[in-house]
Every structure is written in structure tokens, then in C-alpha cells.
Amino acid sequence: MTQGSAAGPGFDILVVGQAGRLGYEAALFAASLRRFSPGFAGRLVVAEPQPGPLWPRDPRIRCKETRALLEDLGAEIVPFESRHFGHAYPYGNKIEALFALPEGRPFVFFDSDTLVLDELSAVPFDFDRPCASRRVTGTWPQIELYGPGYTAIWKSLYDRFGLDFGSSLDRSEPDEYWRRYLYFNAGFFYYRCPQTFGARFLNYALTIRDDPPPELVCQSLDPWLDQVALPLVIHAFGGGRDALEAGWLDGRTTCHYRLMPLLYAREPDRVVAALETVAAPNRIKKVLKLHEPFRKMIFHGQGAKLRAMFDRENLPRKEQALRNQIRKAGFWMR
Structure with missing residues (x-):
């Protein structure tokens, strides 16, 4: 078990920064990290998408003052290539950015619109059991009057990837109520290896996008694709809703303000x-x-x-x- 509180500098923090709002948010994130988490001794990586055919405009942080501030705050601006998502689905950045991190080193991803409030090195991460944000509402799936329900939709996805659907359920919640099913906000997530997590996340997301089960025929995947794939990835790696004690992230230690x-x-x-x-x-x-x-x-x-x-x-x-x-x-x- 790899505990964050014992790991010291042994995990990286990843956020995405690019032209416009996300660059300024990344600067604010970095400033809050340095102000309220002086004990964090790992790397802060600001992953920056690079120009390419999937971006009609240069997505890099063009503001020189923002780049200089990020570097002054100890952030490392690291490039990554957009091979599958880009402008058409910018939420895919958080998937492809994972490949900018080194293999085998634990990481925590945060959306750039997050504020650090307290010491992140004190959070009891178990990097062998991934988790993600439970500050979430029932945004997906949207149940149609004559369409399949929550159970049929989610089970079709677990079956597609050979996962055990039954063990993902919160049986304290009633059948066909959205909280019974594993669902997260993708505002943060973590694991022991970004390359392993990223490969699984990418595979699941592309499969769901390009070859969805029939039960998803009435469901929109934009902008929900990352949040549909994420619980499947977390479940596949042995994580779940109880992998991190409630109240640490999206609570006393961070705020995903949006x-x-x-x-x-x-x-x-x-x-x-x-x-x-x-x-x-x-x-x-x-x-x-x-x-x-x-x-x-x-x-x-x-x-x-x-x-x-x-x-x-x-x-x-x-x-x-x-x-x-x-x-x-x-x-x-x-």
C-alpha cells in the first residue's frame, strides 16, 4: 500500500493548462498549492496540449506572464499530444495528459478549476485503490420514458469490459436510483501509475464513444464521456466510492469551484x-x-x-x- 502521508515527495500532481481560462486557473491552482500545502514536495505538472490537426487554433498557453508565474511557482509545463480528442472533446485532455507523466509514479489529477485549501501531503491516499470525486449529481444517464433504466445501461458497460457489475453497486440505495451505481465527477482522481491508468481510461473512453452498447442509443456522451468511463476504470483497478475517506478532497483540503x-x-x-x-x-x-x-x-x-x-x-x-x-x-x- 502506498500512502500519500508516508510517501512525501513520492507522488505528482497533474493539472491541464492551455490558452484562455485554463491557463489562468492553473496559475491560481499553483498559487494555492504553494500557499496552503507547503509540505507537498512532489512535482506539479501543468500538462499543455500541443498544436495539431485536432486543434483549429494553437492550444498552448500564449500569455507570457502566466507561463512565467507558473514557472516561478515551481510548476513544470509539460507538453502532450492530442491524438484522439482535442477541440471536439476538450475534456479528453485529462485522459491524454496522463501520458505526459512517468510510468510507475503515483499521481493525483485535479481539474484546473480547483483551489487548494490545506496540506495535500496529509491526505491519506491509498494509491493502490483509486478513487475520484463524489461531489457529483446524477447527470448521466438521462433515463428515457420507454428506454432502458440505470441498471440495464450501467450493466451493459460493465459487461462490455468484462467487469463485475454487482460488486460496484451501493445496495443501501434503492434500485433504479442513480446513487446506487458507481458514478464520479472527474474533478480529481488518482492511482499508482498514470500510464496504466491512462491506457485503460483511453481504451474505455474510445470504445464507449466509437462502439457503444445498444443500451446507450438514446444517451448523450458529450460532455459526459469521461465521467461514464471513469467509474469503470476505477472499479477495474480495485478502487471504489469508499477508497478515500470522505471530507478530505472537495472538503477540508481542496475545493472544485468550477x-x-x-x-x-x-x-x-x-x-x-x-x-x-x-x-x-x-x-x-x-x-x-x-x-x-x-x-x-x-x-x-x-x-x-x-x-x-x-x-x-x-x-x-x-x-x-x-x-x-x-x-x-x-x-x-x-
Whole structure:
């Protein structure tokens, strides 16, 4: 068993950075990592897709100030090739970026729109048993009136890859309720080897995209493909929903904020305080201000005004309703 708390520098952190929003988010992630996780002694790798036929425009981080800040914060900007996804499915970056990491070295992948809040080296990762984010809602599959249900759809995928479907179920949840089935947000995931994990993730994702079981005929895979394949990969490698004690990631140690308006509207006070602490130094501020949502929300006070509109104890149950309220108030941006 490889425990993160004992491994010290023995695991890498991977985020994707590219032109536009993801580059600025990667810089904010790196700044929060250095500020709140001084004990992390591993590599921070910012994987950068390279120009090629799958990108109509150069996807690399073009802002010189952002690149300089990332390097100043100790991030390694590492290129990777987009061979299967690219512009048509940018969420595939998180799959193909895994091949930029060395074989046999444990890793934790984070979406770039994540803020580090506390010491990551204290998280009790068991890199032999992968896990992913359980801060997720039942976004897939969308059950049609006369179509197959959750069991038929998910079982068809487990059967396609020769996996044991029954052992993936949470039998404390009722049949045909989405939480009974293994489903994660792909905002973080980890394993002992990025090459092994990446190869399986890529194989499953391409198979589902190019040759789906008949039970998926009514189901959209855009943007859900990565989140459909991910639980199958985690199950195949012996992981699951209980592989990491709840409350560490997407809790006391990290926050997957998604977009600045959502952070200010719904996240706890400690997340806002951490964000504004990280963004305050001039060398970081001058880069973050180049991105309009960061500039307006963090530095021009729009985040505080938006936050005052909402009671964190009484938020809309569905995220779409929250987004609609933010749009109506004129504060939506991404």
C-alpha cells in the first residue's frame, strides 16, 4: 500500500493548462498549492496540449506572464499530444495528459478549476485503490420514458469490459436510483501509475464513444464521456466510492469551484478567504487580473456583491437554478 502521508515527495500532481481560462486557473491552482500545502514536495505538472490537426487554433498557453508565474511557482509545463480528442472533446485532455507523466509514479489529477485549501501531503491516499470525486449529481444517464433504466445501461458497460457489475453497486440505495451505481465527477482522481491508468481510461473512453452498447442509443456522451468511463476504470483497478475517506478532497483540503460566480455564490466562507489570500500578492494579482472573471469577481468587488445575494444555507437544490439566478442578476461569466 502506498500512502500519500508516508510517501512525501513520492507522488505528482497533474493539472491541464492551455490558452484562455485554463491557463489562468492553473496559475491560481499553483498559487494555492504553494500557499496552503507547503509540505507537498512532489512535482506539479501543468500538462499543455500541443498544436495539431485536432486543434483549429494553437492550444498552448500564449500569455507570457502566466507561463512565467507558473514557472516561478515551481510548476513544470509539460507538453502532450492530442491524438484522439482535442477541440471536439476538450475534456479528453485529462485522459491524454496522463501520458505526459512517468510510468510507475503515483499521481493525483485535479481539474484546473480547483483551489487548494490545506496540506495535500496529509491526505491519506491509498494509491493502490483509486478513487475520484463524489461531489457529483446524477447527470448521466438521462433515463428515457420507454428506454432502458440505470441498471440495464450501467450493466451493459460493465459487461462490455468484462467487469463485475454487482460488486460496484451501493445496495443501501434503492434500485433504479442513480446513487446506487458507481458514478464520479472527474474533478480529481488518482492511482499508482498514470500510464496504466491512462491506457485503460483511453481504451474505455474510445470504445464507449466509437462502439457503444445498444443500451446507450438514446444517451448523450458529450460532455459526459469521461465521467461514464471513469467509474469503470476505477472499479477495474480495485478502487471504489469508499477508497478515500470522505471530507478530505472537495472538503477540508481542496475545493472544485468550477467557475468564479459559483464559488462566490455557494462555497463556504473559508474558501472565499483562501481565494482572496492566494490572489493578494502583487506578482499573482497582476496575472490573475488578465482574466476577466478573476478581475471582476476577486478584485473589482463583484464576487462580494454576488455573494450577498445568496443564503448558503438555503441555495437552490439544482445547480442550473443557481446559474439562472446568477445570470438574471447580471453576474454570470466564465
